[in-house]
Amino acid sequence: MKSKKTAKHLLILGTASHVGKSAVVTAICNILSKDYKVAPFKAQNMSLNSWITKDGKEIGIAQAIQAKAAGIEPTVDMNPVLLKPKSDRMSQVIILGEPYADKTAGDYYESIDMMHDILRGSLERLGKEYDIIVMEGAGGAAEINLYDRDIVNIGTARLTDAPIILVGDIERGGVFASLYGTIELLPADVRANVRGFIINKFRGDPAILESGLREIEERTGIPVLGVLPYFDIKIPSEDSLSIEDKSKSKSKSKPKSKSKSNSKSDISECNDDVEIAVIRFPRISNFTDFEPLENMARVRYVELGDELGEPDAIILPGTKNTISDLRDLKKSGMDVRIKELYGKVPIIGICGGYQMLGKTIIDSGVEDGRVAQFEGLGLLDVATTFDAYEKKTVQVTKTVTGSGAILESIKGETISGYEIHMGSTESCTPVFGDDGCIDESGLVIGTYLHGLFENDNVRRALISNLYERKGIEYKHQAAYSELDAYEELADVVRKNVDMKRVFEIIGID
Numbered sequence: 001m002k003s004k005k006t007a008k009h010l011l012i013l014g015t016a017s018h019v020g021k022s023a024v025v026t027a028i029c030n031i032l033s034k035d036y037k038v039a040p041f042k043a044q045n046m047s048l049n050s051w052i053t054k055d056g057k058e059i060g061i062a063q064a065i066q067a068k069a070a071g072i073e074p075t076v077d078m079n080p081v082l083l084k085p086k087s088d089r090m091s092q093v094i095i096l097g098e099p100y101a102d103k104t105a106g107d108y109y110e111s112i113d114m115m116h117d118i119l120r121g122s123l124e125r126l127g128k129e130y131d132i133i134v135m136e137g138a139g140g141a142a143e144i145n146l147y148d149r150d151i152v153n154i155g156t157a158r159l160t161d162a163p164i165i166l167v168g169d170i171e172r173g174g175v176f177a178s179l180y181g182t183i184e185l186l187p188a189d190v191r192a193n194v195r196g197f198i199i200n201k202f203r204g205d206p207a208i209l210e211s212g213l214r215e216i217e218e219r220t221g222i223p224v225l226g227v228l229p230y231f232d233i234k235i236p237s238e239d240s241l242s243i244e245d246k247s248k249s250k251s252k253s254k255p256k257s258k259s260k261s262n263s264k265s266d267i268s269e270c271n272d273d274v275e276i277a278v279i280r281f282p283r284i285s286n287f288t289d290f291e292p293l294e295n296m297a298r299v300r301y302v303e304l305g306d307e308l309g310e311p312d313a314i315i316l317p318g319t320k321n322t323i324s325d326l327r328d329l330k331k332s333g334m335d336v337r338i339k340e341l342y343g344k345v346p347i348i349g350i351c352g353g354y355q356m357l358g359k360t361i362i363d364s365g366v367e368d369g370r371v372a373q374f375e376g377l378g379l380l381d382v383a384t385t386f387d388a389y390e391k392k393t394v395q396v397t398k399t400v401t402g403s404g405a406i407l408e409s410i411k412g413e414t415i416s417g418y419e420i421h422m423g424s425t426e427s428c429t430p431v432f433g434d435d436g437c438i439d440e441s442g443l444v445i446g447t448y449l450h451g452l453f454e455n456d457n458v459r460r461a462l463i464s465n466l467y468e469r470k471g472i473e474y475k476h477q478a479a480y481s482e483l484d485a486y487e488e489l490a491d492v493v494r495k496n497v498d499m500k501r502v503f504e505i506i507g508i509d
């Protein structure tokens with residue numbers, strides 16, 4: 001490592017949401033970490049995919065991914081403010097890793113000065129420990145209606161006076177207009193710090209872009225640092241927009257090539273004949289739980305209004321509002337279809353999905369805003385109570401105590417995960433240590449553990465059971481690791497972005 005002086009900053013902004021800011025920050029963190037102590041930072045994140053730090057604090061999963069890519073432990077200062085939507089107008093505000101309050105957008109913006117102070121403190125603490133801080137904006141940088149209260153784009157830019165790289169997504173069309181329009185709409189002091197463009201998600205021959213690249217440089221005076229090709233590298237998704245990409249993919253579960261990204265998958269060849277249906281609740285959270293299964297089976301996200309079909313397994317995922325999503329599940333009739341498959345296929349509930357599988361949910365007004373009791377699906381002999389505005393956030397290691405066709409082969413083995421939930425659930429038949437529940441058939445399993453399928457033994461137990469039921473031979477191999485994915489992503493950026501110019505922009509050799 002090179003000696004530490006004053007921390008340097010780089011800010012990655014985007015022309016819109018889901019243009020690739022997080023991936024670019026992840027790659028740059030990985031590249032810089034070979035020679036410097038580098039940390040990611042995002043002042044404010046809005047996402048239902050979150051991560052629990054070692055000290056039990058909750059941050060956006062994107063910053064946890066970026067920290068891992070940099071070879072460091074994720075901390076709360078990397079994402080001091082996290083907004084977790086509960087409805088169209090209400091979000092839970094997480095400050096420095098702990099629940100602060102449920103607020104509407106208007107109420108939240110009234111406290112924006114306090115938020116500025118919080119992010120300033122986080123940046124100061126990171127600056128004392130790291131050489132370089134690679135910061136990420138949110139959504140589109142040119143949200144002119146929010147300039148007076150935007151802490152994550154304009155606020156971060158002004159607080160740090162950092163050089164800026166602007167990322168645009170060519171796949172959605174109009175990339176030159178979006179780059180040019182963003183530059184023109186940025187406040188003059190922020191616009192002056194934009195030092196380069198990166199165009200992302202290009203399919204085809206980059207040569208056809210040459211005239212456009214030259215013109216955007218001439219019009220703005222800002223260089224295009226690179227054009228990134230469309231790539232599919234298995235790193236956890238940041239937010240629910242990624243589910244749309246999964247739905248659009250024609251053949252997600254089959255390897256497209258013999259590239260490194262598929263050479264270490266859990267089975268020698270993915271099989272679309274095995275389908276896992278994940279119920280896509282309106283408020284689905286931490287769906288990254290199921291991405292480790294995508295190279296092993298066809299994982300299909302099922303809207304409540306869609307046909308469930310005849311999947312080989314059903315997963316009820318986490319949700320930001322269990323009762324609201326349970327109500328919508330029943331209104332759609334999806335609960336009836338799930339019950340029809342009871343005893344025929346494995347049904348697994350994670351966190352909020354686990355709570356729904358029980359007999360009752362008793363709310364003192366914490367979850368749904370009113371005191372009431374709700375009937376669950378009744379597939380597990382548990383009851384859940386929401387009696388305090390308190391959230392359990394902790395990393396855990398558990399022993400497999402459940403039996404049955406799926407878990408018997410790994411009973412007594414150790415697994416790890418993390419819990420992020422409100423409410424408590426009483427169970428007489430825990431499945432992972434003191435956590436969760438399993439029914440008599442062994443086919444219905446509920447647990448609070450996120451990250452469950454990141455455990456190789458759990459994946460193997462589930463998938464081998466599903467393959468056996470279909471009469472398909474299961475061939476286990478070592479799992480493709482996140483570290484491999486970070487290196488592969490960094491390699492794509494090295495090959496397609498002028499990193500020498502990026503280093504000069506940061507102010508390093």
